[in-house]
Amino acid sequence: MDFGFGGENVIKIEIVSGKIEPFPSEDSHRNDGAELVFNGRVRSTENGETILGLFYEHYEGMAEDELHSLALETTERFPISDLCCRHRVGEIPVGETAMHVSIWSEHRAEGLDAMTWFISELKRRIPIWKWAVLPDGSRIPSECRHELPTEK
Amino acid sequence: MKVTVKCFSQVRYHLGTGELIMHLEKGATTADLEKKVRDQAGNLLDGVSLRVAVNQKYTPESVKLEEGDEVALIPPVQGG
Numbered sequence: 337m338d339f340g341f342g343g344e345n346v347i348k349i350e351i352v353s354g355k356i357e358p359f360p361s362e363d364s365h366r367n368d369g370a371e372l373v374f375n376g377r378v379r380s381t382e383n384g385e386t387i388l389g390l391f392y393e394h395y396e397g398m399a400e401d402e403l404h405s406l407a408l409e410t411t412e413r414f415p416i417s418d419l420c421c422r423h424r425v426g427e428i429p430v431g432e433t434a435m436h437v438s439i440w441s442e443h444r445a446e447g448l449d450a451m452t453w454f455i456s457e458l459k460r461r462i463p464i465w466k467w468a469v470l471p472d473g474s475r476i477p478s479e480c481r482h483e484l485p486t487e488k
Numbered sequence: 489m490k491v492t493v494k495c496f497s498q499v500r501y502h503l504g505t506g507e508l509i510m511h512l513e514k515g516a517t518t519a520d521l522e523k524k525v526r527d528q529a530g531n532l533l534d535g536v537s538l539r540v541a542v543n544q545k546y547t548p549e550s551v552k553l554e555e556g557d558e559v560a561l562i563p564p565v566q567g568g
Binding site: 393462477 | 497500545567568
């Protein structure tokens with residue numbers, strides 16, 4: 337899902353089922369002195385227990401729409417240029433990237449603030465869930481919890 | 489009236505399905521539906537906080553449902 341071009345903010349939101357390819361670092365951002373990249377990766381333990389990976393499920397349709405709304409809101413709250421996010425779903429082995437976010441901004445301060453806010457809000461609002469893949473291959477809902485959004 | 493209920497995470501785990509079809513009285517609300525699902529789960533969803541989305545939009549308050557609505561019971565989300 338792409339939105340905006342030609343001088344406006346570029347927002348790219350993708351939910352993918354395979355290994356994430358990072359967004360390219362382009363030289364076209366000639367007015368942007370900061371390029372922020374965040375990769376959220378799967379750790380080897382969940383609540384102290386060893387896991388093989390995480391299975392991400394999502395509410396197809398709503399997850400994409402909510403992510404796009406959140407990205408748009410981020411560009412309205414912070415004076416950044418472009419925001420691109422790829423979130424992977426399905427089974428993701430330990431060590432691999434589950435979420436990739438790139439933000440471009442003129443200066444680092446607003447880029448860092450926008451990245452922090454976007455990720456925090458994503459973890460509160462977007463209908464995506466994790467299941468822990470146990471050593472025997474079975475899956476259980478992850479115990480990881482985040483606060484519910486305070487307003488919507 | 490018939491509505492589709494989408495189940496995720498703990499709801500899916502405890503009910504054993506990602507989707508239910510529920511038959512409700514005309515005028516039933518999302519609160520009525522949530523109660524029915526929780527009753528069906530016994531005590532397995534006790535302590536699980538749920539948000540509700542109707543036709544893929546969060547509904548902060550209980551709303552009346554209509555024939556054909558898609559209702560999602562949304563446990564605390566875990567993206568990223």
